[in-house]
Amino acid sequence: MPNNSNDLNTKQNKEHTKTHHKNDVLWAAEGAQKLAPGVMAYLAGEDVVLDQALFVYDIQGTQAHLQGLAQIGIISESEYAAFIDALDELKTAFEQGTFSLDERFEDGHSAIEFYLTQKLGEVGKKAHTGRSRNDQVLTCLRLYMQDQMAVVKQLGIDAIEVLIELAEGHQDTMMPGYTHLQRAMPNTVAVWLLGFAESLMDDVQHLNSVMHLLDASPLGTAAGFGVPLQLPRAETAAAMGLSRVQINPVSAQNSRGKYELICLHALSYLLLDVRRFAWDLSLFMTSEFDFIQMGSSHTTGSSIMPNKNNPDVVELLRASLSVVDGAVQQIQSLLSLPSGYQRDLQLSKEPLIKGMQKTQATLALLPELLQALTFKKDQMKDAITSEMMATDQALEKVKQGQSFRDAYLDSKQDDELIITAEQSIDQRVSLGGAANLGLNFLRVRLEGLV
Structure with a gap:
């Protein structure tokens, strides 16, 4: 050779x-009209x-x-x-x-x-x-999904590691916490960042489950009926790095489109959390909030207004989920089919590949984008106003023997019991709160997901 x-x-x-x-x-017969x-x-x-x-x-x-x-x-x-x-x-x-x-x-x-x-x-x-293009495409798609989901997983882990590292440096950086987009209670940047880190861990854990499902070889099922050959299916699965085989040939054919859909759903959970984070960034970077500044490496200018500094990257991160959601809808609309292979399923390739590529491109941007953020500590602290300590004041009365509901009502009227934002943060000792972040627990969990 x-x-x-x-x-x-x-x-x-x-x-x-x-x-x-x-x-x-x-597949054309000899002499047949083309x-x-x-x-x-x-x-x-x-x-x-x-x-x-x-x-x-x-x-x-x-x-x-x-x-x-x-x-x-x-x-x-x-x-x-x-x-x-x-x-x-x-x-x-x-x-x-x-x-x-x-x-x-x-x-x-x-x-x-x-x-x-x-x-x-x-x-x-x-x-x-002993082979059909049916199991050929199933096999190459299975290998593609398994390999590319591993890439997505690593990108997710990379983002989580930067979020944890950034949170460690901002354990004392105070900011308002929000519900209903209204100021609620004092919080820290660390708590806010770790909220997304742990959410992404959930997503990575789900990726692991999906990758376990994908770890099965359809090779040898041919057109969906098996073949009259004693194909060594377990050995060929092992040769491709897959741990088991899909046994039933009809089941293998019916997994076409379904497994792609499962992958895309897993990707959508990742991008859902990215969208929420991007939404927060979009708000906190406005002049009205003025909590966060992003470096010029990740912002753009206006073609007409020289005063503008636009968070275009953040906005496209926010929009990336729409691509994957569109891919999910495209494949779902294909799967109203009887069992076995149908040519309709050819159209499941494009949304899978498009969704996978968009997810990888989005996650790949996150580590450097996070490192390009500057938190404006003074502005964030100044946004914490006295009424945001009302819950702390109510709980202080509970410690003195009052029922919470009475303390809740009294705290609205009490101008004497003064608790500072710093005291509020220091007293947030429940696991996960600002004074007890649980960083070691999160690190151990992350190690178990790798």
Whole structure:
């Protein structure tokens, strides 16, 4: 088997262009009339573009399938070695940009098979033995989701770590706490930040559950009925790094779209918390609040008003959930289907990939954005007014023996019992409050999520 080179791959690309066209479909019978170009383009849709995000996973799944075929003697060891070399070359060429997955192909699956057939001749035609494009797309999507959700998880953890670090430095930075957007009680920046840190931990914990569900191989279920071959499904699952198999072939087919939807729901919880945080930032950065300033690295100017400094990044963070919510709705509307594969499910790729990419891009911005924040301590403290200590005053009367409800009413009238904002913060000793943040508990929980 010759070594891969840019010249060889460039030459092969040119040969593909000359010898292969998208209308040369894998399933066409010899001598059959070709599909009309408009029909073929409509059927292929955006698959060849979308499959650029899935191509390396499709190659990985094909290698595992070939390992299984070699194990049961359908292909020889030498043929298996040739297949693996060719697929490694294809993966390298694709990653280096010397092999283009483009409009010449119906999709990524056909590109792999045509490449193998051109590279290995008659041997290449054995690659699809015991396999359907149904389980091929299921497999590459499963590997994609598992891998990309791991990326999302790490991005979430990165954001949590910065939130905790920032909170540690602002344990004594006071700010008003709000309910109904009205000043309520004294609070600290640390409590506010850790609220989002712990919420994101919930989201990461949910990601772990989803990734456990995804950790199952549909490879070997073919078109949804199994195949008359003793495929070593557990071994091929292990070869792809998956711990178990989806046993029933109908169940495997019915998971198409459903698992994508589960992933997108998990992403939406992350972006829901990001949206709430972005909303708070949007308010606290206004002149009316003037609590937070963001560095020029994360703000923009106005095209007409030289006085403006706009939080465009924060606003787009706030809007990112709409992309994932739209993706959820798009897939939900597809899933009013009977069991088994239906071509409608082809349209589930685009919203999954779009939602995944938007989530990753959003979470990736958070650490540096957090570090670009400056908290205006004086303005925040000055916004804490005397009436915000009324609850503390009522509880002080409770300690003196009065019932809370009577103390609640008396505190509205009491001008003598004065509690300062500092005293209010110092007395917030319940776990999670400003005087007892529970940082160690949060760190231990985070370590358990990694």
